[in-house]
Amino acid sequence: MENLSASEKNGLRGGLLITVMAAFIAGIASENFVTGFVITAVVCGVALLAATVLARIVISRRNR
Structure with a gap:
């Protein structure tokens, strides 16, 4: 996984x-x-950890 974006950090x-x-x-x-x-x-x-991981999975699949 890459670095967190500003919106993810917030x-x-x-x-x-x-x-x-x-x-x-x-x-x-x-x-x-x-x-x-x-x-x-x-x-x-x-x-919170599960939500972050699931959001990253959804975003990475959407960007394929």
């Missing part, structure tokens, strides 16, 4: 911000802040 920054915000809120809502934060951060991080 999208990843936004996704990371949303991940941290969701993890923080989940940590507050759970009985144990650290556990809720970590579980939500991991789930959101994996989803």
Whole structure:
């Protein structure tokens, strides 16, 4: 995979911000802040990574 474009970098920054915000809120809502934060951060991080990979696959197939 080639380097990230500017829009991909901005999208990843936004996704990371949303991940941290969701993890923080989940940590507050759970009985144990650290556990809720970590579980939500991991789930959101994996989803963000999967979305990035799938988007790159779709774009590379479209450009063929």
